[in-house]
Amino acid sequence: MTTLTDRYVAATVRELAEDQRDDVDRELRGTIEDMVEARLGEGSAGSREDAEREVLVELGDPIRLAAGYSGRPLHLIGPALYPEWRRLVTLLVTIVSPIAAVGTLVVRLFTDDVARDGVGPAFGGAAVAGLTTALHVLFWTTLVYAILERTQPGRGVLGWTPDQLPESPDGRRWVSRGETVMALVALVVLALALVWQQVSSPVRLDGEAVPVLDPALWSGWIPLLLALLAAHAVLVVVAYRARRWTWPTVALGAVLDVAVAGVLVWLLQTERFFDPGFVAALVGGGWETAARDLRLALVLGVVVVTAWDQVETVRRMRAR
Amino acid sequence: MTPADETVLAGHLQELRRGTVVVAALASLRTPGYGYALLESLGRAGFEVDANTLYPLLRRLEKQGLLTAEWNTDESRPRKFYRTSTAGEDVLAALRTDWRSLDAAITDLA
Known part of the structure; x- marks a missing residue:
C-alpha cells in the first residue's frame, strides 16, 4: 500500500534530475518521519495519519519543494525577461494584428460573394483574424521567453539601451x-x-x-x-x-x-x-x-x- | 498598528531576515546536524524558517561546497548529516564581517 508520504516523495523527486532522486528521496522520507515523530511526541496530533497529513501540508506543494532543490524557477517568465517580453508582445500585437485584420478584410471583400452575403462576414472574419493573430503572437512569444527563462536564467536577450525609449x-x-x-x-x-x-x-x-x-x-x-x-x-x-x-x-x-x-x-x-x-x-x-x-x-x-x-x-x- | 501596517512591517522584516538563515545554518552546522534537528534548533534560537525553505537550502549549500554531507546509518533511521566545510567557514566569516559593518553603519545613521 502506498502511503501519503510515498506519494509526496514520488511527486517531489519526479521533478528532480536523475542523479539527485535517490538521495533526496531517502533524506526527505527521513525528514518527514522526524517531523511526524516530533508531532506525535508533542501529543498535538491525534493519529499517525493526522500527523503525517499535517507534516505534508507544512512542507507544501511538491512542485515548489522540488523547485527549491533543483533551483528551477517557479515562474514562467521572471523579472529579468518580463520587460522585454512585454515590450515585444505589445509591439508585435499592435503591428501584426491590424495587418492580419486589414489583410483579411481586403481579401474577404474581394473573394466573398458580397452581392449575396453582404459585407458582414468579411468584417467578422477580419475581427477573428486579428484576434487569432494576437493570441498566436502572445502564445509563441511567451513560449520562446519561457524557454529562454529556463535555458539562460537571469539574463535578458535583447537587452535594453536608452535608444529604446x-x-x-x-x-x-x-x-x-x-x-x-x-x-x-x-x-x-x-x-x-x-x-x-x-x-x-x-x-x-x-x-x-x-x-x-x-x-x-x-x-x-x-x-x-x-x-x-x-x-x-x-x-x-x-x-x-x-x-x-x-x-x-x-x-x-x-x-x-x-x-x-x-x-x-x-x-x-x-x-x-x-x-x-x-x-x-x-x-x-x-x-x-x-x-x-x-x-x-x-x-x-x-x-x-x-x-x-x-x-x-x-x-x-x-x-x- | 492597523492590520495593513502589520502586513507592511511583516514584509520588511521578511526581506531583512531573508539572508540570515544562511548565516545561521553555516554557524550552527560547525557541529554536524541533520535537517529536522537544525530546523528545531534554529527555531529555538529565534530564526523562524520554513521546513520547505531550509531543506532545499541545505542541499544548495552542499552543492556550492559550503557544507559537506554524509549519511549516518548508526541510528534507527539513516540521516544525512551536514557540516560546515572550510569554504563554508570562509563564507561565514565574510558574511559575519559584513553583518557587523552593516550594523555599525546603521548605528552611525541613527
Missing part, C-alpha cells in the same frame, strides 16, 4: 522607422489593391469576374492616383532619411493628400468611380441603395481621413 511628446517631429514602414506598407497595399481589383478581380457577377472600379479610369485617373501614391512614398522615405519632418515636406505631403482626396471625391461624386457591373451586383444582391451608400460612405471617409491626417500633422509640427 519611446519618443516623448516633445520629440514627435522625429520620424521613426516604425511609422515609415507603416506608411510605406499602407501605400503599397493601396497601390496593389488598385491594380489587383482590375487584373484578377475575385468579385463575381453570374460567375463572371467584374472589376470594382470602372475600367475606363485606367486611361488617366488610376495612373494619376498611382503616381500620387508613388510620390507620397518618395516623400515618406525622404522624411525618414532626414530623420524629421520639416514644414516644406509636410506641405508637400498635404498637397499630395489633398490631390488624392480631390481626385477620389470628384470621381465618386460624378459617379465615374465604380464599375457599373460591380454596383449592379450589389444592387442585385439586395443592397438597393448601394450606389448612393458607397458614394456617401467613401466621400465621407476620404474627407475625414484626409482632414484628420492634416490636423494630426500640424499638431505634431507645433509640439515643441
